[in-house]
Amino acid sequence: MINLTINGHNIQVEEGATILEAALKADIHIPTLCYLPEVQAIGACRVCLVEIEGNRNLQAACVFPASEGLVVHTNSERVRAARKFSVEMLLSNHPMECLTCARNLNCELQKIAEELGIREVRFTGEKSEGHIDDFSPSIRRDQSKCILCRRCVTVCQEIQSVSAIFAQGRGFETRIEPAFDASLNDIACTFCGQCSLVCPVGAITEKEDIDEVWAALADPTKIVIVQDAPAVRAALGEEFGYPPGTLVTGKMLAAVRRLGFDRVFDTNFAADLTIMEEGNELLKRVGEGGVLPLITSCSPGWIKFIEHFYPELLPHLSTCKSPHQMLGALVKTYYAEKAGINPKDMVVVSVMPCTAKKFECNRPEMNDSGYKDVDYVLTTRELAKMIRQAGIDFRNLEDETYDDPLGEYTGAATIFGATGGVMEAALRTAYEVATGKTLENVEFTAVRGLEGIKEAIVPVEGIGEVKVAVAHGLGNARKLMEKIKDGTANYHFIEIMACPGGCVSGGGQPIPVNNEIRRLRAKALYQEDRSLKYRKSHENPSIKRIYEEFLGTPLGEQSHHLLHTKYTARSRF
Amino acid sequence: MAVENQCCCAKTNEAELYPELEKIITEHHGKPEDLIMVLHKAQNLFGYLPRKAQEMVAEGLGVSLNEVYGVITFYAFFSTVPKGRHSIKVCLGTSCYVRGGQRVIEKIKKELSLKVGGTTEDRRYSLDVVRCIGACGLSPAMLVDNDVYGRVKTTKLAEILERYE
Numbered sequence: 121m122i123n124l125t126i127n128g129h130n131i132q133v134e135e136g137a138t139i140l141e142a143a144l145k146a147d148i149h150i151p152t153l154c155y156l157p158e159v160q161a162i163g164a165c166r167v168c169l170v171e172i173e174g175n176r177n178l179q180a181a182c183v184f185p186a187s188e189g190l191v192v193h194t195n196s197e198r199v200r201a202a203r204k205f206s207v208e209m210l211l212s213n214h215p216m217e218c219l220t221c222a223r224n225l226n227c228e229l230q231k232i233a234e235e236l237g238i239r240e241v242r243f244t245g246e247k248s249e250g251h252i253d254d255f256s257p258s259i260r261r262d263q264s265k266c267i268l269c270r271r272c273v274t275v276c277q278e279i280q281s282v283s284a285i286f287a288q289g290r291g292f293e294t295r296i297e298p299a300f301d302a303s304l305n306d307i308a309c310t311f312c313g314q315c316s317l318v319c320p321v322g323a324i325t326e327k328e329d330i331d332e333v334w335a336a337l338a339d340p341t342k343i344v345i346v347q348d349a350p351a352v353r354a355a356l357g358e359e360f361g362y363p364p365g366t367l368v369t370g371k372m373l374a375a376v377r378r379l380g381f382d383r384v385f386d387t388n389f390a391a392d393l394t395i396m397e398e399g400n401e402l403l404k405r406v407g408e409g410g411v412l413p414l415i416t417s418c419s420p421g422w423i424k425f426i427e428h429f430y431p432e433l434l435p436h437l438s439t440c441k442s443p444h445q446m447l448g449a450l451v452k453t454y455y456a457e458k459a460g461i462n463p464k465d466m467v468v469v470s471v472m473p474c475t476a477k478k479f480e481c482n483r484p485e486m487n488d489s490g491y492k493d494v495d496y497v498l499t500t501r502e503l504a505k506m507i508r509q510a511g512i513d514f515r516n517l518e519d520e521t522y523d524d525p526l527g528e529y530t531g532a533a534t535i536f537g538a539t540g541g542v543m544e545a546a547l548r549t550a551y552e553v554a555t556g557k558t559l560e561n562v563e564f565t566a567v568r569g570l571e572g573i574k575e576a577i578v579p580v581e582g583i584g585e586v587k588v589a590v591a592h593g594l595g596n597a598r599k600l601m602e603k604i605k606d607g608t609a610n611y612h613f614i615e616i617m618a619c620p621g622g623c624v625s626g627g628g629q630p631i632p633v634n635n636e637i638r639r640l641r642a643k644a645l646y647q648e649d650r651s652l653k654y655r656k657s658h659e660n661p662s663i664k665r666i667y668e669e670f671l672g673t674p675l676g677e678q679s680h681h682l683l684h685t686k687y688t689a690r691s692r693f
Numbered sequence: 694m695a696v697e698n699q700c701c702c703a704k705t706n707e708a709e710l711y712p713e714l715e716k717i718i719t720e721h722h723g724k725p726e727d728l729i730m731v732l733h734k735a736q737n738l739f740g741y742l743p744r745k746a747q748e749m750v751a752e753g754l755g756v757s758l759n760e761v762y763g764v765i766t767f768y769a770f771f772s773t774v775p776k777g778r779h780s781i782k783v784c785l786g787t788s789c790y791v792r793g794g795q796r797v798i799e800k801i802k803k804e805l806s807l808k809v810g811g812t813t814e815d816r817r818y819s820l821d822v823v824r825c826i827g828a829c830g831l832s833p834a835m836l837v838d839n840d841v842y843g844r845v846k847t848t849k850l851a852e853i854l855e856r857y858e
Contacts, residue, residue, distance in 0.1 A: 283757030289766045299762030300744065307759070693748055693758050 124190040133186050139170055140181040143194060150194050151203065151232050153210075154269035155182040156318055157634055159279065165269055166206040167232060170194045178202050204236050212243035215250075215264045221322040226631060228320035229267060248292060254327055255303040257482045258311035258475040266296055266323040272315035279620060281595040282425065284309035296323075299693075308428040308692055310594065312421035312618040313475030313499075313627015326475045326628055329496045330506055336467040336495070337380040344467045345455075346381040347447050347526075348372065350388055351473035351537035351623035352500045354644040358630040359504035360514040365640030367648055370519020375507050376471075377520060385451065386522045387470065388529030390443035391536045391545070393450075393666070394418065395657035397683055398440045398542075399550040400674040402613055406583060411435045413589075413604065413611040416542050418442045420480035421618030421627070423687065425594050430601045431689030436614075439684040443536070444470040444477065445486055447526060448493035449682040454670045455526060467495045471503045473537070473626035476618065488682050499628025528662035531562075531649030538642035539592035539622035540567035540574060543615040547578055547588070548656045555581045562655050568646070570621060570635055572596040575611075587611045593620035710738050714746055718753035725756045728764060732771060741772045769810075777812045777819040779857040782836040786825030789832040793847075797833055798822065800847040805854075818854065 121132050126143050133142045138161065143150050154165035163180030170181045173191040178199060181192075193199060211233065218224055250264025270287065273296060277283045284307060288295050298307045316324045336344050357368040373384055402414050417423060417438040426433060441449070448470070452463040470477065474497070480486065481494040498506070507514055521527070532548050535541035544564045551559050566576040567590045574590040589611045591597045597616045603609035619626045621638035624645070654660055671678045717734045721727040731754060735746050742765055751758040765771040781801060785794045798809065801820055805813050812819040828834040831843025837857055845853075 277757070277760070283759050286757070286759040286763035287767070288763050290769075299747070299759045692752070 122186050122188050124186050124188070124192065126192045127194055137186045138182060139172075139179070139184045139186055139190075139192055140168060142186045143170075143181065143192075148194055150181045151235055152182055153207075153228060153232060153267070153320055154271065156271050156274075159318065160271055160274040162270065165210070165267070167203055169199055169202045169206070171196050171199050200236070204238060207232055207236055207238060208241050208243060210267050211238065211241045212245065213247050214267070215247070217265075221265070222325045222328070223319075223322035227322065246292075248295075250295075253297070253303045253305075256305035256309070256311065256327065256479065258327055258478040259304050259309070259313060259316060260325050260327045261297070261304065262323055262325075263295055263297070265321050267321055268294055268296065269320060270296070271318040271320065272296060272324055275314045275318050279593050279595055280310070280312060280314055280618075281598045282308070282310055282312075285315065308690070310421040310424040310428070310618060311476040311479045311627075312425075312594065314619060316475060316627055317625070317629065317631060317633055326499045326502065327478060328502055328505075329478070329498055330502050330509075333469055333496050333498060333506070336469070341465060342467050343382045343461050343465055344380070344469060345383040345385060345451055346376050346469045346471060347385045347387045347390075347444055347451075348376075348471040348503075349444060349473055349537065349623060350391070350534045350645055351626060351629065351641065352471050352503070354537060354624055354641040355473065355629050356500055356504060359501070360507075362515075363640075364637045365644045367644045368514075369648075370521070371514055371517040372503075373520040373522060374517040375512050375514055376503075378512050378517075379506055379510055381469070383455075383523050384520075385447060385455075385526040386529050387444045387447055387472075388533035388536070389526045389660075389662060390447035390450070391418075391533035391542075392530055392657035392660045392663050393446055393683065394440050394443050394536075394542075395532060395545050395549050396663060396667075396674045397679060398438050399546050399553060399657075401438055401440065402546065402550055403554055404675065406586075406612060413609060413614045414438055415614045415616060416440075417685075418536065418542055419476070419616060419618045419623075420474065421476035422594065422597060422616045424476065424479070424690070425597065425618060426601070427688055427690040428692055429598070430605075433601060433604060434687045434689065436604065437687060439686070441486070441683055441685045442477070442480065444472060444497075445480065445493055445685075446683045448481070448486075449489045450526065450666070452489035452491050452493060453682060454666065458525070463489060463491050466491070468493065470494050470497045471500065472497050473500050473623045473629045474619075475499060475627040477628075485685055500630060501628060504630070525662055525665065528660055529652075530657055530660045531652040531655035532657045533660075534648045534652070535645050537623045537645045538568070539570070539617050540564075540590045540615065541622065541645070542617075543567045543588055543590050543613065545657060546613065546615075547586075549658045550586075551578070551580055552656065553658065554583055557581070559656070567615075568642075570638060573599060586613070588613045588615070590615045592617045592622050594618055707739065707743065711745070711749070713738055714749060718749060722753055723755050725754050728754055728756055728761065729768075732761075732765060736771060739775075741775045743775075744773075747773075772810065774810070774812050774819075775816060777816045779818050779838055780836075781818055781820045781854070782823045782826070783820070784824070784826050784828070784832070784834045784836075785822050786829065786832075788829035789825075789834055792832040794833040794835075796847055797835060797845050797850070800850055801854075804851065818857070 131142050131146045150168050153167040161182045163183040168181040169178040171193040253261040353369040357366040415436045448468045456463040478497045481497050486493050532545035548562050567574050573596050578586045580586050591600050624641035625633045625638045721731050747761050751761045783798050834843050
């Protein structure tokens with residue numbers, strides 16, 4: 121252990137800790153901007169400067185190691201002046217369009233300017249040329265707002281192993297962008313949106329579809345149907361002041377009805393359907409000697425990743441569409457017929473924790489209903505904005521429930537939102553379908569949690585040992601793909617989610633996200649799972665009914681047509 | 694004059710150089726840490742770094758093309774545009790700077806409609822800035838290929854450049 125003094129307090133920390141970590145331990149706040157716990161500490165922004173006795177220059181607390189006997193001041197006149205200087209320099213090259221910015225009131229630069237009491241920017245002059253890239257359906261970049269903190273570059277390169285963006289040029293001309301000034305739409309970007317989650321300012325955001333959805337809601341000729349993914353209900357509350365991990369399903373449903381949506385269905389219903397289809401696909405591949413390991417296909421960021429970087433492994437992917445696309449196709453066929461609504465008058469809106477799903481719903485093959493299966497995808501953040509725009513008092517809403525017949529769901533479906541959830545849900549059903557016996561302990565804890573790659577072996581009578589693996593974050597996915605390529609991945613089934621932590625910390629979720637928040641959101645979903653009457657997808661009465669009334673059997677002709685899809689090999693560049 | 698100092702690559706068909714690049718990349722296969730070294734060799738080969746060469750380097754070393762381009766655009770040494778038959782280097786060292794080097798640059802930029810680091814459309818000239826060529830007594834100075842010109846007057850520029858076909 122190391123002893124040091126910060127602002128006169130004696131603090132003990134472990135060897136290797138930084139001054140910032142030591143200060144945090146003693147509840148001493150040091151402002152930071154480019155620093156991002158678990159991802160990046162590079163001392164670039166010069167906002168976390170502190171004074172260290174015996175050191176001529178001020179030092180960046182996020183990278184300076186604590187050592188025995190160090191005497192640190194975080195609140196001297198010199199420190200405050202230096203921090204102010206750093207932030208004023210950033211502001212001198214910032215458009216200051218706070219009032220019309222997508223990150224207004226949720227911006228780290230704005231917050232720091234306020235904290236430091238900046239009342240004027242003493243430096244004026246030329247501003248960097250910044251252009252807007254809004255060509256992709258998922259991500260919007262506004263370079264004029266970029267402060268070059270490089271958090272997006274680090275998360276894209278080191279966590280996701282994609283490197284879609286990099287610092288181009290030098291000095292005043294530095295831009296964070298793809299090679300050759302390309303748009304994200306034209307390169308190997310997965311649209312996972314993790315960059316938008318870590319951007320401290322409004323330089324990278326989702327491409328908003330709010331106006332389009334308002335227009336649909338205002339159109340009296342349209343029946344507007346909304347569905348939401350499980351991860352949304354575990355995080356939306358944070359936008360309205362609830363602590364992370366608060367499940368707000370009932371209030372969210374009340375809110376979307378007040379926004380004017382005509383029907384409220386649950387993507388969880390389609391998650392149960394995914395398990396029926398994918399579980400049977402697994403058993404079929406195991407039984408018939410098909411391509412193994414089978415890999416899940418719920419995460420559109422992951423799909424685009426494998427299409428760009430491992431097209432030769434596409435036969436491993438399950439052909440199942442992601443749950444919200446399944447639901448979209450069913451709403452415009454099964455439900456349209458049942459309710460006597462012409463599908464051309466329907467608008468399906470998915471509220472997702474995801475930016476990649478905006479791209480997914482625009483894929484040309486996603487129109488098996490004869491129409492665009494899902495018309496718009498809103499992120500959790502966009503839904504929160506709409507609720508605020510409508511002046512809805514979210515916290516005082518009475519709980520409401522989903523509409524029939526596409527609203528009933530099981531615990532297996534709701535855990536889709538956390539890494540390992542799809543695997544656990546699939547095992548619950550595959551086990552019972554394969555053995556005909558009741559699974560006593562439905563909780564497969566080995567596939568839960570935030571370890572990068574999780575493995576488990578499940579003995580299933582009649583099949584033997586079923587080997588499974590779960591990866592979250594595309595860097596971990598890449599490791600598993602390399603194992604498949606060199607023949608050392610002897611798994612039957614792999615679950616992959618593009619975002620670290622799974623959908624609970626998807627690119628469209630409330631900001632900020634860190635491992636503690638990931639754990640709390642996932643915990644909320646596992647709690648809901650335990651509270652539900654049905655915890656296995658095949659026990660969902662509405663699922664049984666839709667197979668009887670409409671789909672026939674899993675992997676049958678109707679399922680094949682509406683619920684399954686195909687993939688496209690794409691370039692690495 | 695000074696034709697012998699021209700870069701040889703301008704005469705070669707670019708497509709013929711790719712197998713050569715392939716050989717270089719093979720020596721550094723899967724080594725992202727060799728990126729700058731390989732880019733140096735590639736630029737020596739082509740005279741600049743064409744997009745296809747950048748893609749081959751990215752693929753061979755296991756680096757993203759976006760990162761390769763980031764490194765290329767960071768270092769002034771690397772160029773993504775082909776160099777002209779004649780290189781104009783204007784000195785902006787302290788002495789030349791105070792004696793009007795910047796005016797020389799502005800004049801060339803305007804006359805040839807090109808940017809610093811760029812090449813004219815007919816590939817006749819490329820323009821670069823250098824910091825001190827050791828001819829401070831002759832400032833403002835510039836180099837065209839390997840010929841040094843001192844006390845350059847903007848009014849005489851056209852006449853000098855005319856000599857280089």
